[in-house]
Amino acid sequence: MPDTFDVMEPRAALVAVARDFHARGWMAGTSGNLSVRHDADSFWITASGCPKGRLNEGDFVRVAIQGCAELERSAPQSRLSAESSIHCAVYQLFATAGACLHVHTVDATLVSQRAPAAATCLTLPPIEMLKGLDIWEQHPQVELALFENTLEVPRIASAIQQRFGAQPPRVPALLIRGHGVTVWGETLQQAYNRVEVIEFLLSYLART
Amino acid sequence: MPDTFDVMEPRAALVAVARDFHARGWMAGTSGNLSVRHDADSFWITASGCPKGRLNEGDFVRVAIQGCAELERSAPQSRLSAESSIHCAVYQLFATAGACLHVHTVDATLVSQRAPAAATCLTLPPIEMLKGLDIWEQHPQVELALFENTLEVPRIASAIQQRFGAQPPRVPALLIRGHGVTVWGETLQQAYNRVEVIEFLLSYLART
Amino acid sequence: MPDTFDVMEPRAALVAVARDFHARGWMAGTSGNLSVRHDADSFWITASGCPKGRLNEGDFVRVAIQGCAELERSAPQSRLSAESSIHCAVYQLFATAGACLHVHTVDATLVSQRAPAAATCLTLPPIEMLKGLDIWEQHPQVELALFENTLEVPRIASAIQQRFGAQPPRVPALLIRGHGVTVWGETLQQAYNRVEVIEFLLSYLART
Amino acid sequence: MPDTFDVMEPRAALVAVARDFHARGWMAGTSGNLSVRHDADSFWITASGCPKGRLNEGDFVRVAIQGCAELERSAPQSRLSAESSIHCAVYQLFATAGACLHVHTVDATLVSQRAPAAATCLTLPPIEMLKGLDIWEQHPQVELALFENTLEVPRIASAIQQRFGAQPPRVPALLIRGHGVTVWGETLQQAYNRVEVIEFLLSYLART
Numbered sequence: 001m002p003d004t005f006d007v008m009e010p011r012a013a014l015v016a017v018a019r020d021f022h023a024r025g026w027m028a029g030t031s032g033n034l035s036v037r038h039d040a041d042s043f044w045i046t047a048s049g050c051p052k053g054r055l056n057e058g059d060f061v062r063v064a065i066q067g068c069a070e071l072e073r074s075a076p077q078s079r080l081s082a083e084s085s086i087h088c089a090v091y092q093l094f095a096t097a098g099a100c101l102h103v104h105t106v107d108a109t110l111v112s113q114r115a116p117a118a119a120t121c122l123t124l125p126p127i128e129m130l131k132g133l134d135i136w137e138q139h140p141q142v143e144l145a146l147f148e149n150t151l152e153v154p155r156i157a158s159a160i161q162q163r164f165g166a167q168p169p170r171v172p173a174l175l176i177r178g179h180g181v182t183v184w185g186e187t188l189q190q191a192y193n194r195v196e197v198i199e200f201l202l203s204y205l206a207r208t
Numbered sequence: 209m210p211d212t213f214d215v216m217e218p219r220a221a222l223v224a225v226a227r228d229f230h231a232r233g234w235m236a237g238t239s240g241n242l243s244v245r246h247d248a249d250s251f252w253i254t255a256s257g258c259p260k261g262r263l264n265e266g267d268f269v270r271v272a273i274q275g276c277a278e279l280e281r282s283a284p285q286s287r288l289s290a291e292s293s294i295h296c297a298v299y300q301l302f303a304t305a306g307a308c309l310h311v312h313t314v315d316a317t318l319v320s321q322r323a324p325a326a327a328t329c330l331t332l333p334p335i336e337m338l339k340g341l342d343i344w345e346q347h348p349q350v351e352l353a354l355f356e357n358t359l360e361v362p363r364i365a366s367a368i369q370q371r372f373g374a375q376p377p378r379v380p381a382l383l384i385r386g387h388g389v390t391v392w393g394e395t396l397q398q399a400y401n402r403v404e405v406i407e408f409l410l411s412y413l414a415r416t
Numbered sequence: 417m418p419d420t421f422d423v424m425e426p427r428a429a430l431v432a433v434a435r436d437f438h439a440r441g442w443m444a445g446t447s448g449n450l451s452v453r454h455d456a457d458s459f460w461i462t463a464s465g466c467p468k469g470r471l472n473e474g475d476f477v478r479v480a481i482q483g484c485a486e487l488e489r490s491a492p493q494s495r496l497s498a499e500s501s502i503h504c505a506v507y508q509l510f511a512t513a514g515a516c517l518h519v520h521t522v523d524a525t526l527v528s529q530r531a532p533a534a535a536t537c538l539t540l541p542p543i544e545m546l547k548g549l550d551i552w553e554q555h556p557q558v559e560l561a562l563f564e565n566t567l568e569v570p571r572i573a574s575a576i577q578q579r580f581g582a583q584p585p586r587v588p589a590l591l592i593r594g595h596g597v598t599v600w601g602e603t604l605q606q607a608y609n610r611v612e613v614i615e616f617l618l619s620y621l622a623r624t
Numbered sequence: 625m626p627d628t629f630d631v632m633e634p635r636a637a638l639v640a641v642a643r644d645f646h647a648r649g650w651m652a653g654t655s656g657n658l659s660v661r662h663d664a665d666s667f668w669i670t671a672s673g674c675p676k677g678r679l680n681e682g683d684f685v686r687v688a689i690q691g692c693a694e695l696e697r698s699a700p701q702s703r704l705s706a707e708s709s710i711h712c713a714v715y716q717l718f719a720t721a722g723a724c725l726h727v728h729t730v731d732a733t734l735v736s737q738r739a740p741a742a743a744t745c746l747t748l749p750p751i752e753m754l755k756g757l758d759i760w761e762q763h764p765q766v767e768l769a770l771f772e773n774t775l776e777v778p779r780i781a782s783a784i785q786q787r788f789g790a791q792p793p794r795v796p797a798l799l800i801r802g803h804g805v806t807v808w809g810e811t812l813q814q815a816y817n818r819v820e821v822i823e824f825l826l827s828y829l830a831r832t
Contacts, residue, residue, distance in 0.1 A: 002262040024233075025440075028612035029548030051609050054418040106619050109543050127317050128357060128387035132237030138359050149544060151554050179544035193259050196236035203314050206623075207414075208321075210678040232649075335733050336773060336803035340653030346775050401675050404652035411730050415830075416737075441648075444820035445756030467817050470626040522827050525751050529832075565752060567762050595752035622831075 004189035010036040011044055011057045011074065013188050017101070018046065022053035026103040026199070032180070035087045036099045036188050041065055043100075045087055047078035065091045068154075085157035090184050093164050094172075099188040101195050104180035107206040108199065112146060112177045120163075121146050122175065124201050125208070132197035133171050144198070145174045173198050212397035218244040219252055219265045219282065221396050225309070226254065230261035234311040234407070240388070243295045244307045244396050249273055251308070253295055255286035273299045276362075293365040298392050301372050302380075307396040309403050312388035315414040316407065320354060320385045328371075329354050330383065332409050333416070340405035341379050352406070353382040381406050420605035426452040427460055427473045427490065429604050433517070434462065438469035442519040442615070448596070451503045452515045452604050454478055458487055459516075461503055463494035481507045501573040506600050509580050510588075515604040517611050520596035523622040524615065528562060528593045536579075537562050538591065540617050541624070548613030549587050560614070561590045589614050628813035634660040635668055635681045635698065637812050641725070642670065646677035650727040650823070656804070659711045660723045660812050662686055666695055667724070669711055671702035689715040709781040714808050717788050718796075723812040725819050728804035731830040732823065736770060736801045744787075745770050746799065748825050749832070756821030757795050768822070769798045797822050 005013040014034045021027045021034075032052060035045035042062050046052070050059045058075030061084075068088040070080045083102065090100045115122055121143040124130060130140050147159055156176060172194060173183040181198050185191030213221040222242045229235045229242075240260060243253035250270050254260070258267045266283030269292075276296040278288045291310065298308045323330055329351040332338060338348050355367055364384060372382075380402060381391040389406050393399030421429040430450045437443045437450075448468060451461035458478050462468070466475045474491030477500075484504040486496045499518065506516045531538055537559040540546060546556050563575055572592060588610060589599040597614050601607030629637040638658045645651045645658075656676060659669035666686050670676070674683045682699030685708075692712040694704045707726065714724045739746055745767040748754060754764050771783050780800060788798075796818060797807040805822050809815030 002258045002267050003264050004259060004262050025612075025616070028545065028616040029609040031545060031548055031613075050418045051420060051605060054420050054605070056419050059418050104545060104616070106616060106623065109545070109620060110623060113541075113543070125321075126386065127321070128384070129236065129239060129312055129317070132239055136359060151552060176544070178542065189259060189262070193237040196233075197239075200233070200236040200312070200314060204317060207314065207318060210674045210683050211680050212675065212678050333737075334802065335737070336800070337652065337655060337728055337733070340655055344775060397675060397678070401653040404649075405655075408649075408652040408728070408730060412733060415730065415734060441820075441824070444753065444824040445817040447753060447756055447821075466626045467628060467813060470628050470813070472627050475626050520753060520824070522824060522831065525753070525828060526831060529749075529751070567760060592752070594750065 006187045006189045011060050015055045017192055018052040018055045021103055026105050027052035032103045033081050033083050034101050042071055043091055045084050048081040082153045085154045089157040089160045096186050097184040098186045099191040100184040101191050102182040107203040108181050111202050111205045112175050119146055125204050129200050144171050145169050147176050149177050149179045214395045214397045219268050223263045225400055226260040226263045229311055234313050235260035240311045241289050241291050242309050250279055251299055253292050256289040290361045293362045297365040297368045304394050305392040306394045307399040308392040309399050310390040315411040316389050319410050319413045320383050327354055333412050337408050352379050353377050355384050357385050357387045422603045422605045427476050431471045433608055434468040434471045437519055442521050443468035448519045449497050449499050450517050457481055459507055461500050464497040498569050501570045505573040505576045512602050513600040514602045515607040516600040517607050518598040523619040524597050527618050527621045528591050535562055541620050545616050560587050561585050563592050565593050565595045630811045630813045635684050639679045641816055642676040642679045645727055650729050651676035656727045657705050657707050658725050665689055667715055669708050672705040706777050709778045713781040713784045720810050721808040722810045723815040724808040725815050726806040731827040732805050735826050735829045736799050743770055749828050753824050768795050769793050771800050773801050773803045
């Protein structure tokens with residue numbers, strides 16, 4: 001069994017993932033946020049305003065999946081991130097979600113901005129890399145959900161719940177226009193793998 | 209003599225190559241697979257579904273070159289990858305092949321998708337880097353074999369065996385459309401060097 | 417609290433930032449310079465002509481904010497950089513500035529050269545990453561100040577003082593044409609975060 | 625004084641530079657070669673066919689500047705590289721050259737191939753980064769010498785000697801078409817810095 005992030009203490013694993021993604025340029029400034037499920041009712045998420053390349057295990061807040069209230073801080077000064085509501089939506093929608101990762105890349109942002117104003121999804125390229133999302137088809141036609149960005153993050157979270165509540169997406173990810181992707185998985189390692197896959201696909205799209 | 213991967217224990221060396229290629233973005237998600245010949249009849253290959261940046265020496269399966277059957281696992285949970293059949297084809301075709309490496313890059317995928325539908329090869333650019341494939345000519349005209357992708361990997365393996373059995377390729381590599389390159393060499397270090405050379409050439413093509 | 421650069425000894429922190437930025441290709445050759453405020457009247461800045469990937473704590477000069485004179489050297493051979501005058505302008509203009517970072521990237525240079533000859537600013541893209549500069553608006557229209565380059569660096573510094581003295585910029589950064597960005601913040605970590613944000617935005621612009 | 629490569633044992637320093645450049649993708653496969661002057665009459669150069677990311681201090685050959693003959697091997701199996709003749713030309717032409725570095729990048733190759741067939745030089749972009757080559761002018765018009773590639777490396781070396789013997793170049797570097805740059809400096813650190821500067825300039829050109 002590979003030495004996956006899943007064998008590590010969850011917050012230590014998120015610190016490692018944060019430093020990894022930061023080093024790739026996927027978490028510029030203090031952007032992005034990373035969470036892992038703590039139990040049926042809550043998850044740990046990176047605190048607001050932390051530079052992801054310098055994170056430590058105190059930089060987390062535990063959040064209630066229902067209601068999205070702060071339950072606990074790893075360290076006294078850690079504050080709840082406004083984007084926690086999107087993570088709440090994901091954990092509410094998908095009982096099997098064990099981790100949720102949100103990053104910003106130039107490619108994802110470019111691709112999202114180039115999509116027509118009325119678009120609510122992007123067609124992913126029909127390439128082998130789709131197997132990393134468990135898409136096994138000869139001529140796959142697969143869509144990534146696209147949501148509009150707004151300053152009021154809970155409104156984005158509502159839109160996600162509404163659309164995915166009505167019809168679960170085939171791809172365990174979503175793109176917010178001008179903003180970046182949010183990806184989830186049953187475990188942190190699976191979510192991490194899928195972020196790489198989604199970013200590969202969007203990087204491919206950005207260049208076609 | 210450089211501290212090549214060839215002086216290392218073969219599976220430890222593959223772990224190092226996997227982490228190296230993963231760090232470059234060449235093995236996103238759990239994509240790609242890497243093998244080294246064990247003896248005349250078998251090779252060790254990365255197990256199915258492993259994230260290549262977190263691999264360890266248990267994440268391998270030993271496979272019979274003839275018949276492509278699993279012979280041994282480095283650790284109990286390691287499972288045979290479907291793409292082993294392509295490695296089998298390479299070791300069957302080329303008695304001197306000591307290692308075989310398959311990676312996915314955005315550039316290789318782009319170049320393969322841009323090729324005309326009827327193309328069965330790509331012309332590599334006539335640049336100095338071709339010497340890394342032992343091409344020493346003033347005006348080289350060299351082709352990289354291109355195969356169609358399909359869900360049934362053994363069919364790709366058959367196509368490879370058929371074409372290369374009839375006429376061995378000049379370049380020790382092949383490209384599967386929408387998928388990525390497979391490269392081999394007499395040793396792991398040689399195969400590793402050639403992956404770099406092929407990816408350089410395809411990155412060049414992707415930008416022309 | 418994350419393990420920010422702000423908890424380190426200031427020159428040791430600048431060495432770490434220099435190595436980090438150099439590894440990204442943002443400080444090619446001996447380009448760029450980095451400073452932190454020492455007290456109300458002076459700052460430490462990287463010495464002239466140092467390769468930023470090999471810096472050590474002796475490679476600094478302390479400079480008077482008023483008059484821009486050399487006050488002290490970390491090591492005897494460290495010489496004052498000509499670009500110190502731009503840092504002086506920043507510390508004079510902004511009493512809260514605690515650090516000032518100047519780097520060169522291909523993207524920033526490209527974007528600055530593409531701007532019309534008469535342009536005195538660039539419109540930043542209206543994407544989520546702007547929040548990293550504390551821009552919270554639904555449809556942000558934000559400009560990055562653009563200055564002309566000249567061999568006489570003090571003339572650039574004067575132009576900065578004149579324009580920003582009359583009207584402070586909304587974005588804590590400036591771009592010199594064909595040259596690169598200069599970014600400041602209350603602390604070194606904040607300036608570092610903002611460099612990442614500005615470079616993300618310019619990389620986005622370079623590709624649109 | 626920064627911890628430059630110049631304070632290291634010369635071959636140990638070349639090993640460090642080789643690993644650094646390899647990690648950037650500038651020495652794919654076994655491409656490129658790096659040398660430092662040993663004394664007035666000879667230099668140490670990387671041996672033929674070594675992967676630069678796995679080099680050690682045995683992987684060098686000492687070569688006579690006049691006549692380009694092998695004088696000594698760091699380890700018995702190290703063989704003289706065919707490209708040593710270009711390094712000989714540089715050390716013969718420039719008595720102050722202390723190091724000479726040759727790398728292959730996709731950007732440099734692209735730019736060289738795009739140049740008109742009759743071109744014998746490329747105009748470098750008039751950007752601030754030129755100061756890294758000691759070009760201090762308000763509107764610099766600076767050229768990088770371009771040479772044709774050929775299988776017979778000594779013929780390239782002759783062309784270099786002929787042209788630069790007649791008129792020394794302003795920029796301490798040359799580009800071979802379809803091949804890559806060769807850069808020199810008084811010390812290894814200076815040559816290393818200049819490689820970064822030249823590659824920055826060519827990367828800029830590749831994108832305009």
